[in-house]
Amino acid sequence: MKSLTLFKRAVGVVVLMMVAVLFAGCSNGKAASKKVVHISYWHVNAQTQGGASVETLVKKFNKTHKYIKVNAKYNPNMYQGLMQNLQSAQASGKVPDIVQVGWAYMNYFSSNFKYLTPTDAQSKFDSSKTFISKNFSTRTLSFAKDSKGKLVGLPYSLSTPILYYNKTMLDKYGIKASSLATWEGVSAAAKKIKEESGNYGLYIQEPADTWAQQALQLSNGAKIKKNGKAVFASSAGVKAYEFYQDMVVKDKTALHTPWAQGIDDFVNGKVAIAYTTVAQASHIKQSSNFDVEAITSPHFKGHKATVPVGGSMLAITSQDTEKQKAAWTFEKYLYKNSSLVTWSKGTGYLPPTQGALSSKAFKSYLSSNPMLKPAASQIKTAVAWTSFPKNGLQAEQTMIDARDKILSGSNVQETLKNAQEKINEQQK
The missing domain is CATH 3.40.190.10 (Periplasmic binding protein-like II)
Structure with missing residues (x-):
């Protein structure tokens, strides 16, 4: 009987050891499956x-x-x-x-x-x-x-582009925010700022895309793409860019500079009005030491404001x-x-x-x-941002190059037409 009892105990120990090994194996397997x-x-x-x-x-x-x-x-x-x-x-x-x-x-x-x-x-x-x-x-x-x-x-x-303005500066020169509802009004305000203070009146963002410039053209009744083809070199598209070019090149009331520098100039009080994304709102609010406010995107007279999302x-x-x-x-x-x-x-x-x-x-x-x-x-009425399926990087770069040439004084109609033809050729 004693030997039988010892045998049972031995078997019990072996079983316990086997169970322990089994659980250990499961545990290790579970841990292995939980790798980072x-x-x-x-x-x-x-x-x-x-x-x-x-x-x-x-x-x-x-x-x-x-x-x-x-x-x-x-x-x-x-x-x-x-x-x-x-x-x-x-x-x-x-x-x-x-x-x-x-x-x-x-x-x-x-x-x-x-x-x-x-x-x-x-x-x-x-x-x-x-x-x-x-x-x-x-x-x-x-x-x-x-x-x-x-x-x-x-x-x-x-996001949508909005118009930020230095209220402190505009108040000083008697410019009302309501006058900025149209691009013609923005231009008049920019001219007054330049004449009376020497500061630039306007900066329109210039990152590695033409989102803001597309909004400018759309708000003059132009289209950027139609039936898969670029159509921004229309009469309405050309006129919007000529208006923009005049402010930068002829009147020198608008600033032409890379995006980061342009926003820095606005928050440092060197530019009165900035047209840029709402995604800059937090940075502008935190960095400006003047009263800054924002309104919806302007439009050209006779047209409605249209912005790409x-x-x-x-x-x-x-x-x-x-x-x-x-x-x-x-x-x-x-x-x-x-x-x-x-x-x-x-x-x-x-x-x-x-x-x-x-x-x-x-x-x-x-x-x-x-x-x-x-x-x-x-955002409720924003349109889709123009996106080309073929050679998308080249298409956007072509529009960026056209923008930079125009803001350096090139012929607007010729520059936009060449860019449009180049993009449409790339889409074939």
Whole structure:
């Protein structure tokens, strides 16, 4: 009996050891499956346009998501710079996992890069399959659909150009904000500022895109693209650019300089009026030591103000399933109401989701930051930013080159016509 008892005890010990090994194996397997997934996020947000907010959001995400770590990389030269870098990355086979794509390059991105559509990401990684429809309006999603109607990414930042003005300076010279509703009124105000103070009256943003200049042409009744072809060299388009050129070259009441310098000159009181994105609102408010206000985009007499929607979408470019899932998780975090309000506060961009727009936190922020209100009122009628599917980088650069030639004194009609023909040839 004693030997039987000892045998049973021995068997029991062996069984316990086997169970322990089994559980240890399961535990190690579980731990192995919980390895940290590292993903890269490429964005275009300099410190003056939301860079600090990107850092805040990424740090918070990394802190609250143990098994996903995001590395954010800033790409200079705005959306054009990012697309050029993405081109090189794709050629080398080392693409980032999630990228911020400007609306001007949406069709080009769709036609030339590998990506996972939001619809497919939702289908693969979301059990409810309703994230997109619950958060985005049909109109907002339309900005992220290519020429074939396919949803390429999710709208992230929405903006419109607005007119900021140095109220302190305008009051000093008896200029009323109501006179700035038309471009003719802006020109008259700029001329008075130049004559009486020696300062420039106006600066229209000049980054590596022609978004603001397109708004100028659209607000004179011109079109940028029609039936897939560039048509900005029309009579209305030429007249808008001639008006702009006269202010810069002939009257010297408007400043022609790179974007960062132009905004610096405005916040330092060297320029009275700045026409730029609402995404500069936070930077302008924090950096100006004068009373600054903003109004909606001007129009030319006889026409209505028409502005292209600015900003970007987020697209998943990873080709690895685990990283795609991690990128989708990160995207969903960025679209939380609290994340979008943080993003808006740090930039001035308007939230792209219905929930964030109607949230108490954003309404409170909007109430205390009236410079965002003009952009919010314009977003409802904004048109899509012109995007060419073929040779998109070259098309945008052609328009940038035309702008710079015109602002240096070239013949407007000839310059725009040559640019239009070049772009249309590239689309064949």
